[in-house]
Structure formats: structure tokens, C-alpha cells
Amino acid sequence: MKKGKVYLVGAGPGDPGLMTVRGLELLRRAEVVVYDRLVNPVLLEEAPSAALRLFVGKGSGFHTLPQEQINGILIAQARLGSLVVRLKGGDPFIFGRGGEEAEALLAAGVPFEVVPGVSSAVAVPAYAGIPLTHRELSSSFAVITGHEACKAEPSVDWARLSTAVDTLVILMGLKNFPLIVGKLLAHGRSPATPVALIRWGTTEEQQTVVGTLADIIDKAAVLQPPVVVVVGEVVALRDRLHWFDELALAVKRVDPLNGSHPQIQP
Ligand SMILES: C[S@@+](CC[C@H](N)C(=O)[O-])C[C@H]1O[C@@H](n2cnc3c(N)ncnc32)[C@H](O)[C@@H]1O
Incomplete structure (x- = not known):
């Protein structure tokens, strides 16, 4: 019997x-595609028409299949002998629970490969015109989850991170945004520090709000997820x-897959 395999693809x-x-090459050969909310639907058209497409949700406020159930789907489809593409927004190993899925596949004895993706953490600021490092302004950056800021014992050490790196990139930070701004100020970041929030970056919906730590909370109130937050002089x-x-x-x-790409337009 044909042996299945799971590709964790960004x-x-x-x-x-x-x-x-x-x-893209793997997506075009996929027999099963298991995808999340942040995956651009245009990409799904690249899979063969006969491929099984399974939406498993994910994203704050959206109905989400429990992770165990997603792991179960990947394992079951691979055991049927299929080429499974597990398609995740950005990079599968950056806040994408790709590590957990790989561990589950390993434990089940299902072969897998990882295909890294361009993470929103770097691409979204780039499309907003914000380099994360710059010789004069930033020698370091950190990518942080904002999801846990409201927990009594958050795993992010805001006290140390606030001033330890020049540029902070915060994913999943909108819900707890006022709390995060409060932590950054309380732990020594200047109120004059520039901040940008970029919604649906790299798409035609891209929207950017800019301010400083002192005034960004009110300005950000108009936004809905998904948003990347960038804090720093850059x-x-x-x-x-x-x-x-x-x-x-x-x-x-x-559509760059079927036409020319914006960046090569004159
Ligand atoms: C669960 S994390 C997944 C991150 C993903 N693995 C990556 O590498 O980009 C989801 C968060 O990524 C950010 N995000 C992903 N795509 C985005 C986009 N196009 N525009 C703005 N934020 C985005 C948002 O902060 C969103 O809440």
C-alpha cells in the first residue's frame, strides 16, 4: 500500500x-489539504481539483477544532496513504502549533517534512515600510505573542523584554493591546516610542495605524485582527x-500565481 506523508507547509x-x-510544488501535488483561517483562499485553488480540502479553523474568536482533533485528521489521512499538505499561515513553526503537530506525527510514526514559510512577523512590517533592523536604529528584534499578556503568570517576561531588544514584533496582540502598552511603559520603554499596527498586511486590505506608546491605544481601537504590532524607532x-x-x-x-507580481510592475 502507498505510504502517506504529511508536509507542514507555510x-x-x-x-x-x-x-x-x-x-507551491507540494500543494499542486496534494491529495489532502488541511488549512487554517489565515491561509489566502487563492492558494487553495492551486491544489488538484480532486484534492480533499479540510478547513480546521483557528484564529481568535473563530470556532477552532481542538488541536488533538487536527492531529488526528493528519494522522488518519496519512495512514490512508495520502500526500497531506498541512497549510498554515506564515511559517508553521512560528506561533502556528506546527511543533505540536510534528510531535504528534512523530509519536504516531507518520513521516513528515517541514516547509518553512515567510512569517507575518517579518513580511507584514516589510510591506508597511518598516525594516526590523537598521544600522542606526535597531540591532535586535524579538517576536512575541500578545495572547498571554492577560494571564496571571504570563510566559512572556515583559519586564526584561521591554527594553532588552530594540524592535518588538507582537503577534496576536490586539485583544490585550492596552495591557501590553501598559506593561511596556511600566517596564521602561519611553512614551515617545513609535508604534505601528498593521492589519491584513501584504494583502489589498492592508491598513496601518501609527502613533507612539503615549497615544496609540485610542488610535488602535478601530482595528480588528489579524494585526501585527511593531514597537521601536524603526x-x-x-x-x-x-x-x-x-x-x-x-x-x-x-494574482501573482497567474499574472505578474506587483513588485515587477513598472
Ligand atoms: C496564530 S499566529 C500565526 C502566525 C504565523 N504562523 C506566521 O508565521 O505569520 C496569528 C497571528 O499572526 C499575525 N498575522 C498573520 N498574518 C497576518 C497578516 N496578513 N496581517 C497582520 N497580521 C497577521 C496576527 O498577529 C495573527 O493574530
Whole structure:
């Protein structure tokens, strides 16, 4: 009997052109695709028409299949002999529970491979015109979950992180945003520190709100997830480097898999 395998594949941050060549190649051969909410639906059209497409939810406020159930689906489909693509937004090993899925596959004796993806943590700031490092402004960055900020004993050490790195990139931070801003200020970050929140980055929906730690809470109140938060002096570079906002909507809408990519338009 044919032996199945699971590929944990990063779909990239939203712009379908940011999926890797290897990921796309596997998607085009997939017999089963198990995907999350943040995966651009355009990518699903790349799978063979006969492929089984299984949506497993995920994302705050959305109905989510328990992780054990998702693991069970991956294991069962692979045991049927299928080529399974587990397609996840961004990179599968950055806040994507890809590590847990790999552990479950290992424990079940199911072969797997990991295909890294372009994480929203780096791509979304880039599309907003914010380099995470810069020779004069930032020598370090950290990617942090904002999801746990409200816990009595959060696993993120805000006291140390607040000033230990130049640029903070916070994923899943919108729900606890006022709390996070409070922690950063309480632990020594200047109220004048520039902050950006970018919603649906790298897509035609991309929306950016900019302020400082002193005034960003009210400005951010209009936003809904998914949002990447960037805190640090590099945010100020956006004033000059906001290249993606300058592209015409029609150019942003071009499907790079079937047409030309925005960046190679004259
Ligand atoms: C569960 S994490 C998954 C991260 C993913 N594995 C990655 O590497 O990008 C989901 C969070 O990623 C961020 N995110 C993912 N795609 C985004 C996008 N296109 N625009 C803004 N934020 C995004 C948001 O903070 C969202 O709450």
C-alpha cells in the first residue's frame, strides 16, 4: 500500500506570491489539504481539483477544532496513504502549533517534512515600510505573542523584554493591546516610542495605524485582527518607505500565481 506523508507547509503572510516554490510544488501535488483561517483562499485553488480540502479553523474568536482533533485528521489521512499538505499561515513553526503537530506525527510514526514559510512577523512590517533592523536604529528584534499578556503568570517576561531588544514584533496582540502598552511603559520603554499596527498586511486590505506608546491605544481601537504590532524607532522609517501603500489597488490585486507580481510592475 502507498505510504502517506504529511508536509507542514507555510503559506506565507497573505500575498500568495510570498509562498515558497517548494510549498507551491507540494500543494499542486496534494491529495489532502488541511488549512487554517489565515491561509489566502487563492492558494487553495492551486491544489488538484480532486484534492480533499479540510478547513480546521483557528484564529481568535473563530470556532477552532481542538488541536488533538487536527492531529488526528493528519494522522488518519496519512495512514490512508495520502500526500497531506498541512497549510498554515506564515511559517508553521512560528506561533502556528506546527511543533505540536510534528510531535504528534512523530509519536504516531507518520513521516513528515517541514516547509518553512515567510512569517507575518517579518513580511507584514516589510510591506508597511518598516525594516526590523537598521544600522542606526535597531540591532535586535524579538517576536512575541500578545495572547498571554492577560494571564496571571504570563510566559512572556515583559519586564526584561521591554527594553532588552530594540524592535518588538507582537503577534496576536490586539485583544490585550492596552495591557501590553501598559506593561511596556511600566517596564521602561519611553512614551515617545513609535508604534505601528498593521492589519491584513501584504494583502489589498492592508491598513496601518501609527502613533507612539503615549497615544496609540485610542488610535488602535478601530482595528480588528489579524494585526501585527511593531514597537521601536524603526517605525519612523515608514514615513519615507511605505512602498506598498503607494501601489494602485489594481496592481495589488494582481494574482501573482497567474499574472505578474506587483513588485515587477513598472
Ligand atoms: C496564530 S499566529 C500565526 C502566525 C504565523 N504562523 C506566521 O508565521 O505569520 C496569528 C497571528 O499572526 C499575525 N498575522 C498573520 N498574518 C497576518 C497578516 N496578513 N496581517 C497582520 N497580521 C497577521 C496576527 O498577529 C495573527 O493574530
